[in-house]
Amino acid sequence: MLIPLLLLLGCGAGTPTPAAPVETSAPVSGSAAPPTAAAGLTPDPDFAADTNALYRVELAEATCPDLTVRQSVLSAERLSYLDDVLDCFVEAHAEPLAAYGMNVTKPRLVQAGEDEIVFCPESGPGDWAAHYCAVTRTITYRPDPGSFMLDPSADVFLLAHEFAHHLQAISGIWVDASLRHGMGRDPAATPKLELQAMCISAALAGRTPAALSDAALTREIRGLGGWGGHWVTTHGAPEQRADWAERGRSAVAEAYAGCNTWTS
Numbered sequence: 001m002l003i004p005l006l007l008l009l010g011c012g013a014g015t016p017t018p019a020a021p022v023e024t025s026a027p028v029s030g031s032a033a034p035p036t037a038a039a040g041l042t043p044d045p046d047f048a049a050d051t052n053a054l055y056r057v058e059l060a061e062a063t064c065p066d067l068t069v070r071q072s073v074l075s076a077e078r079l080s081y082l083d084d085v086l087d088c089f090v091e092a093h094a095e096p097l098a099a100y101g102m103n104v105t106k107p108r109l110v111q112a113g114e115d116e117i118v119f120c121p122e123s124g125p126g127d128w129a130a131h132y133c134a135v136t137r138t139i140t141y142r143p144d145p146g147s148f149m150l151d152p153s154a155d156v157f158l159l160a161h162e163f164a165h166h167l168q169a170i171s172g173i174w175v176d177a178s179l180r181h182g183m184g185r186d187p188a189a190t191p192k193l194e195l196q197a198m199c200i201s202a203a204l205a206g207r208t209p210a211a212l213s214d215a216a217l218t219r220e221i222r223g224l225g226g227w228g229g230h231w232v233t234t235h236g237a238p239e240q241r242a243d244w245a246e247r248g249r250s251a252v253a254e255a256y257a258g259c260n261t262w263t264s
């Protein structure tokens with residue numbers, strides 16, 4: 001069965017040329033998605049967008065304890081470094097999510113223009129820095145050619161945002177959002193998915209001090225308000241972005257309990 005699914009592109013706040021997401025729609029096989037209900041049926045509550053088990057998952061207070069703190073990472077090494085951080089994100093979630101029947105696989109991480117598998121077409125505003133394709137479970141990273149920033153923390157926050165989309169895909173939120181909440185049809189649905197990703201990414205980044213200091217996280221959350229006005233439709237107003245990110249940052253044991261944008 002083919003169902004409509006949104007492709008969301010990531011957000012590059014905090015970099016010299018803030019970039020952000022775009023969306024388009026693409027078909028995906030239902031077999032690639034976690035258990036969920038067809039439109040009109042009641043989904044398994046643990047996989048539904050508004051009652052998902054992800055909101056009950058408990059994460060360690062600090063993820064990635066073995067990650068080497070890097071103050072500077074050259075652009076040539078950036079993708080490799082982000083891949084190491086991605087390994088930590090996956091490892092941190094594997095066991096907690098397995099307890100709820102969710103299998104946390106590692107998303108592919110590729111540099112823009114170098115991926116041989118291009119399923120999700122690019123559309124919308126062109127100033128994006130990363131995007132996630134739920135169909136191929138791929139994060140595409142597009143470094144800013146004009147940036148000479150050695151500090152990799154902005155890119156870590158960017159990666160956390162795309163990993164948040166990966167969690168939405170794994171947990172069933174993405175598919176349920178498409179089927180029951182009108183994502184792609186209801187203009188209010190897509191910002192809910194994006195604001196949730198901002199909340200989840202701030203919660204995750206706040207638990208990864210080896211890759212993102214407290215000061216860097218504060219800077220990145222403030223930076224969420226600096227995107228161009230053309231991102232409001234899909235990613236909410238600047239104050240909404242900061243608000244949801246702060247909710248994520250203040251999370252306790254249940255890391256994503258405050259990130260339920262579907263019932264707010």
Ligand SMILES: [Zn+2]
Nearest residue numbers: 008009010021
């Ligand atoms: Zn996004």
